[in-house]
Amino acid sequence: MWRFSPGVPSGLRAYEYSRLPTPPLSRHQLKRLEEHRYQSAGRSLLEPLMQGYWEWLVGRVPSWIAPNLITIIGLSINICTTVLLVFYCPTATEQAPLWAYIACACGLFIYQSLDAIDGKQARRTNSSSPLGELFDHGCDSLSTVFVVLGTCIAVQLGTNPDWMFFCCFAGTFMFYCAHWQTYVSGTLRFGIFDVTESQIIIIICQLLTGTLGPWFWNF
Numbered sequence: 001m002w003r004f005s006p007g008v009p010s011g012l013r014a015y016e017y018s019r020l021p022t023p024p025l026s027r028h029q030l031k032r033l034e035e036h037r038y039q040s041a042g043r044s045l046l047e048p049l050m051q052g053y054w055e056w057l058v059g060r061v062p063s064w065i066a067p068n069l070i071t072i073i074g075l076s077i078n079i080c081t082t083v084l085l086v087f088y089c090p091t092a093t094e095q096a097p098l099w100a101y102i103a104c105a106c107g108l109f110i111y112q113s114l115d116a117i118d119g120k121q122a123r124r125t126n127s128s129s130p131l132g133e134l135f136d137h138g139c140d141s142l143s144t145v146f147v148v149l150g151t152c153i154a155v156q157l158g159t160n161p162d163w164m165f166f167c168c169f170a171g172t173f174m175f176y177c178a179h180w181q182t183y184v185s186g187t188l189r190f191g192i193f194d195v196t197e198s199q200i201i202i203i204i205c206q207l208l209t210g211t212l213g214p215w216f217w218n219f
Contacts, residue, residue: 036130038119039187044194050116058117058124067122068135074114075139081107082146085153092158101210104150105203111143112199137179144175151202154209155217 025033061070081104088096118136122128148171151157157164182188208216 033130036133038128038133044190044196045192046196046200047190047194050196054113054116054120057113058120061117061121063125065121067118067125067127067132070114070118070121071136071139074111074118075143077107078111078143079146082150085150089153089156089158092153092164093156095156095214096153098210098213101154101206101214104154105206105210108147108150108199108203108206112196112203115140115143141172141175144171147171147199147202151205154206154214156214 084100085096085104088094088100115136119128119133122132145168148168152164152167157167178188
């Protein structure tokens with residue numbers, strides 16, 4: 001039965017709205033979504049040092065390139081380089097070619113760089129929107145899984161499945177908590193040691209594995 005609901009957004013036909021797989025948003029939630037503005041607080045240790053590079057990088061991006069395209073390119077590179085490690089190390093106990101670890105480190109650095117400038121590109125082109133932020137953080141949630149997985153493979157954590165499960169769970173849980181806190185408070189808060197520092201450490205770990213071999217971590 002097709003029916004109209006008081007919370008139906010204008011322009012969305014009633015029969016489409018009634019077929020949505022999730023419960024409809026309330027008027028209050030729709031109003032919050034419409035009025036949402038990205039807000040952040042705090043700065044991590046390395047962010048001020050990286051800002052100069054990020055500003056330089058976004059200045060070289062043509063204004064016609066959509067921010068979401070920057071996001072998806074970074075995510076795609078991150079996923080491809082991690083899948084490469086998974087191909088060589090399906091149980092996280094094997095040794096991949098050393099260049100594969102270096103490629104994974106480069107993929108994460110490229111992802112970090114593009115993820116840092118997509119919002120700058122949106123503000124630069126006056127195309128910021130709640131949908132763009134949702135897309136960005138949705139890609140971040142996917143990347144978190146692949147980043148943690150790539151790290152576990154680099155240190156051959158598959159030899160200890162319990163620790164590997166814990167690391168994968170901890171990474172995704174911390175990401176969830178950060179955005180849950182943002183949903184409640186309306187502000188995304190950064191600590192002294194945050195995602196930028198974690199990514200740099202992971203890049204260093206990948207580079208160490210790529211130069212010294214995965215047996216470097218056998219201590």
